[in-house]
Amino acid sequence: MADLPASSVPPADRDADDVEHHPCPRCGVAAGSPCRSRSGAVAGTYHTGRFTKVGRLAKLLRVQTPADRGPGQPWRPGTPPPAPLATDAPTADIRIGYARCSSLTQELQSQLDALAAHGIDRDKIFSEKISTRVRVRPQFEAALTLARQIKAHAPHCRVILTVYEMKRLGRDAAELTALADHLVAHGLVLEMLGGPLAGLYDPSGPGRMLFAFFTAMAETEREAIREATLEGLDAAARKGNHGGRPAVITEDMLHTVLRRRAAGESVETIRADLIIPTGKRKGRNPSLASIYRALAEHDKAQAYPDAVAQAHSEFAELTTGT
Structure with missing residues (x-):
């Protein structure tokens, strides 16, 4: 029967x-x-x-x-x-902790203490001092790798990635959305101990609303970047500048800023070694505002390359009449 x-x-x-x-x-x-x-x-x-x-x-x-x-x-x-199927057995929660602060001067110990106090084993807590502007975060990737491995070997356990607050995960909606997709794909749960969204978010349960919110945020930001890029291209064209980035910050200068900042130097220190090669301010140092503006444009292009590429394509079609 x-x-x-x-x-x-x-x-x-x-x-x-x-x-x-x-x-x-x-x-x-x-x-x-x-x-x-x-x-x-x-x-x-x-x-x-x-x-x-x-x-x-x-x-x-x-x-x-x-x-x-x-x-x-x-x-x-x-x-x-x-015998009852394994799915009928009570599931255990296995937590993987991640802590991050964005510079060598910020304090990390309070996050580690909060994760340990939450019952997470020390050997399952990953931490690093690294800026969110750095796309590759080795310890964060290690935490995700361990979470995936545990889930693969113990599919009936609930594996939870725990952080102190959301800003430890990423700097923008694109990164949060990518993380949400990763957690959903591997059956992992997200937990935040503090901040306005403190709580446990299971993408297969009630927590899916947060992940849907991440996706909506990313789409809104992508559309805003596309429109801002179109407006910037149009404004530059009206002034007779059909290139991309303003000449005051060249690609070489930007590369120098990115490389030295990744090594731990401040933008203020790097600025003193940058020289504007052309234009009315030739031979002078660029302003901090110009450097930060160039960095922001670079970050947007890295986070949403499809939006920037779409804007350039649309602008080319509009200007050529195709």
Whole structure:
């Protein structure tokens, strides 16, 4: 009976199968067998203390033994039911902690203490001092790798990536959306201990609303960047500048800023070594505002390359009339 689809099993047999998943406290038969009468025959009904263990049958006065169990015939032990599936077992929570601060001068210990106080083993806490502007964060990738490995070997456990607050995860909606997609794909859960969105977010449960919000944020930001790029290209064209970045910050200068800042130098220090090569301010240092503006444009292009490329393509079509 147990091998047949549930829809093809008669109700009486389904009731009997459910009852026989439990041993009988009255006649002492093990699970998998019908009840036994005092004479040693198969009882015509299941004993009350047995069928009341099945919630949907608990209020019935009696549950008949189906004909295929041989009521009235000599009792013989039946086949024990299979062990419960692993999915029926209680699931355990396994947490992987991640802590980050954005510079060498910021303090990291409070995050580590909060993660440890939350019950996360020290060997499952990853930390690093690195700017969110750096796309590759080795310890963050290591935390995700461990979470994926644990989930693969223990699929019935709930594996949770825990951080102190959202800003430790990324700097913009694009990164948060990419992370959300990664967690969903690998069945991982996100947890934040502090901040305005503190709580546990399971992408397969109620927490999916947060992940949908990440996606909406990313789409809104992508569209805003596309429009801003179009407006910038149009403004530059009106001034006779058909290139991209303003000449005050050249590609070489930007590369220098990115390289030295990644090594830990401040923008203020780097600025003193930058010289404007052309224009009215030739030979002078660029302003901090110009450098930060160039960095912001670079970051947008890195985060949303499709939006920037789309804007350039649309602008080219508009200016050529195609």
